[in-house]
Amino acid sequence: MRPAEQPRPRVLAILAALAFASAAPAQEKPPASTDLKPYTETIAGTDLKFEMLPIPGGTFTMGSAPGETKRKDDEGPTFTATVGPFWMGKCEVTWDEFDEYAFSKDIKRKQRENVDPAKLPATERAADAVTRSTKPYADMTFGFGSRGNPAICMTHHAAMEYCRWLSAKTGKTYRLPTEAEWEFAARGGASTAYSFGDDAGALGEYAWFVENAEKPMPVGKKKPNPYGLHDIHGNVMEWCLDLYQPNAYASFAKAGGAAKGPVVLPTAKEYPYVARGGSWDDDPDKLRSAAREASNPEWSVQDPQRPQSIWWHTDATNVGFRVVRPVQEQENLKGIRSPVVKGKGSR
Numbered sequence: 031m032r033p034a035e036q037p038r039p040r041v042l043a044i045l046a047a048l049a050f051a052s053a054a055p056a057q058e059k060p061p062a063s064t065d066l067k068p069y070t071e072t073i074a075g076t077d078l079k080f081e082m083l084p085i086p087g088g089t090f091t092m093g094s095a096p097g098e099t100k101r102k103d104d105e106g107p108t109f110t111a112t113v114g115p116f117w118m119g120k121c122e123v124t125w126d127e128f129d130e131y132a133f134s135k136d137i138k139r140k141q142r143e144n145v146d147p148a149k150l151p152a153t154e155r156a157a158d159a160v161t162r163s164t165k166p167y168a169d170m171t172f173g174f175g176s177r178g179n180p181a182i183c184m185t186h187h188a189a190m191e192y193c194r195w196l197s198a199k200t201g202k203t204y205r206l207p208t209e210a211e212w213e214f215a216a217r218g219g220a221s222t223a224y225s226f227g228d229d230a231g232a233l234g235e236y237a238w239f240v241e242n243a244e245k246p247m248p249v250g251k252k253k254p255n256p257y258g259l260h261d262i263h264g265n266v267m268e269w270c271l272d273l274y275q276p277n278a279y280a281s282f283a284k285a286g287g288a289a290k291g292p293v294v295l296p297t298a299k300e301y302p303y304v305a306r307g308g309s310w311d312d313d314p315d316k317l318r319s320a321a322r323e324a325s326n327p328e329w330s331v332q333d334p335q336r337p338q339s340i341w342w343h344t345d346a347t348n349v350g351f352r353v354v355r356p357v358q359e360q361e362n363l364k365g366i367r368s369p370v371v372k373g374k375g376s377r
């Protein structure tokens with residue numbers, strides 16, 4: 031479970047990061063303090079910690095080849111993509127972490143302790159100013175358990191706002207991964223259907239899915255992928271930054287050469303966004319590294335409110351997310367935040 035158990039990816043990470051830096055002389059060199067090493071982030075004011083692992087970045091073939099079993103058309107055509115180095119959460123974001131933001135536990139604690147807002151550090155004041163979710167229509171854990179369990183049922187907008195809150199609180203850039211970053215990380219260098227090979231028969235060692243789980247399971251209990259990421263296949267599928275376009279890869283492929291930091295930016299539309307990795311409720315093929323899922327209004331079908339919540343999906347107990355932190359943010363993602371506004375979104 032400790033990062034020390036994965037020395038190989040770490041060495042590779044540093045080497046690849048150096049290679050990326052030298053291949054991109056136009057970019058500023060990352061400051062020395064952002065050396066690609068695993069680190070533990072602490073959420074200020076709490077004893078909550080989560081681990082971030084280095085993902086080296088590099089050039090890879092994105093999507094699945096026509097011969098891959100049960101592939102879908104939106105996974106192709108394959109194209110060459112380059113992503114910069116970044117850190118990624120070792121595990122999916124848990125309720126413990128998400129509750130601090132979504133239910134304003136951090137603000138309530140400061141109020142209980144009569145903390146003078148004027149005396150708070152700038153990071154805390156900035157975090158407190160980030161918009162919070164409205165109260166959910168129902169218990170969003172659905173009785174599936176909270177402590178140590180992945181947070182579920184949040185919208186793409188809510189996941190993006192959590193990242194904005196976390197960024198303000200830590201003074202670092204945290205956000206959702208782009209689809210390209212997610213797939214690069216999930217593959218862990220492998221071009222096979224799963225990070226461990228093509229044999230779905232081995233999936234039970236690495237993942238919670240329909241054959242061994244009836245609900246979301248506590249994070250980090252299965253074998254990690256080559257980069258040390260747990261539950262990258264299965265448990266909860268994970269929000270990516272990208273608006274879902276079934277033909278996105280055709281555009282990237284058509285441009286020729288390696289697509290640098292390919293991403294389809296989010297819009298004011300509430301749907302459809304990409305979720306990756308499949309879930310506890312899915313068959314093996316949905317857990318493949320290249321498989322793409324698109325959110326849709328069915329995910330809120332039981333929400334009786336009009337307009338429906340921009341924060342919670344009442345029918346998405348299999349969606350969650352994990353965060354990334356870029357070493358150097360790509361130009362078109364600097365300062366990115368969700369453009370969704372209550373009552374103004376289009377479905």
Ligand SMILES: [Ca+2]
Binds near residue numbers: 261264265266
């Ligand atoms: Ca997952």
